[in-house]
Amino acid sequence: MAKLLKILFIPVLILCTSLLFIAATHKEVAGNEINTIVIDAGHGGHDPGTHGGKTNEKDVALKIALKLGKIISDSLPDIKLIYTRKTDKFIALSERSNIANKNNADLFISIHCNANNNTSAKGTETFIMGLHKTDGNLAVSKRENAAILLEEDYKDNKAYGGFDPNSPIGHIIFSMLQNAYLDQSAMLAGKIESEFVDSGKMNSRGVKQAGFLVLWKTTMPSVLVETGFLTNARDRLILVSSNGQQKIAQSIYRAVKNRLTELDKEKAKKEADKTKAETESK
Ligand SMILES: [Zn+2]
Numbered sequence: 001m002a003k004l005l006k007i008l009f010i011p012v013l014i015l016c017t018s019l020l021f022i023a024a025t026h027k028e029v030a031g032n033e034i035n036t037i038v039i040d041a042g043h044g045g046h047d048p049g050t051h052g053g054k055t056n057e058k059d060v061a062l063k064i065a066l067k068l069g070k071i072i073s074d075s076l077p078d079i080k081l082i083y084t085r086k087t088d089k090f091i092a093l094s095e096r097s098n099i100a101n102k103n104n105a106d107l108f109i110s111i112h113c114n115a116n117n118n119t120s121a122k123g124t125e126t127f128i129m130g131l132h133k134t135d136g137n138l139a140v141s142k143r144e145n146a147a148i149l150l151e152e153d154y155k156d157n158k159a160y161g162g163f164d165p166n167s168p169i170g171h172i173i174f175s176m177l178q179n180a181y182l183d184q185s186a187m188l189a190g191k192i193e194s195e196f197v198d199s200g201k202m203n204s205r206g207v208k209q210a211g212f213l214v215l216w217k218t219t220m221p222s223v224l225v226e227t228g229f230l231t232n233a234r235d236r237l238i239l240v241s242s243n244g245q246q247k248i249a250q251s252i253y254r255a256v257k258n259r260l261t262e263l264d265k266e267k268a269k270k271e272a273d274k275t276k277a278e279t280e281s282k
Contacts, residue, residue, distance in 0.1 A: 032263060032266075032267070033106060033263065033267075034079065034106045034107055034256070034259070034263065035078075035079065035080060035106055036079070036080040036081075036082065036103055036104060036105045036106050036107075037072065037079055037080070037081055037082070037105060037106065037107045037108075037109065037256070038082045038083075038084065038099060038100040038103065038105040038107070038108045038109070039065045039068055039069050039072075039081065039082070039083050039084070039109050039111070040065070040083075040084040040085075040096050040100075040108065040109065040110040040111065041058070041061040041062040041064070041065035041066075041083070041084065041085055041111055042057060042058065042061040042110060042111055042112040042144070042147075042214075042224075043056075043057055043058035043061060043112075043147060044058050044062065044085050044087075044088055044089050044090050044091060045058075045088060045089045045090025045091075046090055047090055047147050047150045049061065049112065049113065049147075050113060050114070050143065050230055050231075051115075051230060052229070052230025052231045052236050053230070053236055053240075055230055055236060055239065055240050057112060057113040057230060058088065059088070060113050060227070060230070060240065060245065061111045061112055061113060061227075062085070062086075062087075062088065063242075063245050064111050064227060064245045064248050064249050064252075065083065065111050066083075066086065067245055067246055067248075067249035068109070068111070068249040068252050068253060069081050069083060070249075071249055071250060071253040072253055072256065075253065075257070076257070080103075082100070082103050082105065084096045084099050084100075092148070092151045092154075092157070093145075093148055093151070093213045093214045094157055094160065094213070094217070096110070096214050097214060097215070097216070097217040097218045098159075098217075100218050100219075100220060100222075101217070101218065101219050101220075105218075105220050106220055106221070107188065107220060107221055107222075107256070108215070108218045108220055108221070108222035108223070109223055109225065109256075110212075110214050110215070110222070110223070110224040110225065111225050111227060111252075112144060112224060112225065112226050112227065113226065113227055113228060113229070113230045113239055114140065114226040114227075114228060114229045114230070114231075114235075115143065115229060115230055115231045116229055116231050116232075117231075119231050119232055119233070120232065121229050121231070121232060122203055122228070122229050122232040122234060122235045123202065123203035123204055123205040123228065123229070124193065124196045124202055124203065124204050124205065124226060124227055124228055124248075125140075125193070125204070125205040125206060125207070125208050125226045126189040126192045126193050126206075126207050126208070126223050126224070126225045126226070127140065127141070127189070127207075127208050127209065127210055127212060127215075127223065127224040127225075127226065128182060128185040128189050128207065128208075128209055128215070128222070128223055128224075129182065129185070129209065129210075129211065129212060129215045129216060129222070130175070130182065130209030130210070130211075131175050131176055131209060131210075131211075132175050132208070132209060132210040132211070133208075133209065137208045137209065137210040138171065138175065138210060140208075140210060140226065141171070141175065141210035141211050141212050142165070142171060144212055144213075144214070144224070145163075145165050145171075145211075145212065145213045146165050147213075148160065148163075148165055148213060149165060159217060160213065163213065171211065174211040174213075174216075175210060175211030176211075180219070181218075181219075181220060181221040181222065184221035185221040185222055185223055186207060187221075187259065187262075188221055188223055188255060188256070188259050189207040189223045190207055191254075191255035191256075191258050191259055192223065192225060192251065192252055192255040193206055193207055194255070195251040195252070195254045195255045196248075196251045199250065199251050199254055200247050200248065200250070200251040202228070202238070202247075202248075225252065227239065227248050
C-alpha cells in the first residue's frame, strides 16, 4: 500500500512542482515588489483548529488577521489587501492559495496558533515550505494539514495531488517540495520572528520549514505564522487578549514594512547601477 501511494504520489507532485516553477518564471515581479498582500486567517466554520482552555484557534487567528489588515490599510494605504476570510467560515486549504494566486498577490501570510501536549511549550514560530528538520516541525504541519479531512471532497481535489494526510510516507515526500519563492519567504519569516522578539517582547522559536498544503501552491513569497501556543497558559493570555493580538499584528506589520523598505532600497540600487552603466557606455 505504501509503495502504491509512493508510485501515484511522486509523478503528480513532480508535475505540480514543474508548473509552480513555470508560474514563477512568468511572474518575475513577484518577490521584488509588494503591491498586494493576502492575509489568511487559519481554519474557520466547522474547523475550529486547535484549542486551549475555552479558546479556539480559528477565533484568535481571525482577530489577529483583521487587526493586521487594519494596521496595514491605515499605514500603507497603497497596498491592496485581500482576506481569505473575514468571518467565521470554512475555506478549503486549496482555495486559500487559489485566492492568492488568482489575485496575483505578492505576499501570502497565513495566521495560526500552535498546540502541544507539553503545556510548557511556548513561543512563536514562522514556517516556510520545505523539509522539516525535527519531528516537532513535522507534527505542526501534520496538524495544520489535517484540516483537509474536514473538506468533503479532499480525496477528489486534484489540487492536493493525491496527498493523504493519514499517510506517513505522503508527509515525507510532500515535505521535500519547496516553494519557488523560498528565499523571499525566508527573508520575511526571519523579519517576523525578529519583530516578535524586538518589538513584541515575545519568545521566538525561530524560522522553521515543513510541508504545508496551504503554502505549497502559492506563487509568491508565503509564510505560515504560529503566533503562540494555546496550550501554554502564558501564551494563551497573550493570544486571547485584544492587546496581545494587537501586539502580534503590529510585529507582523513591522516585518512587512521592513521588507518593503529593503525591496525599495534594492530597486533604487538597481536603477542607480543601470544609470551608471548607461552613462559609462556613452
Ligand atoms: Zn492552524
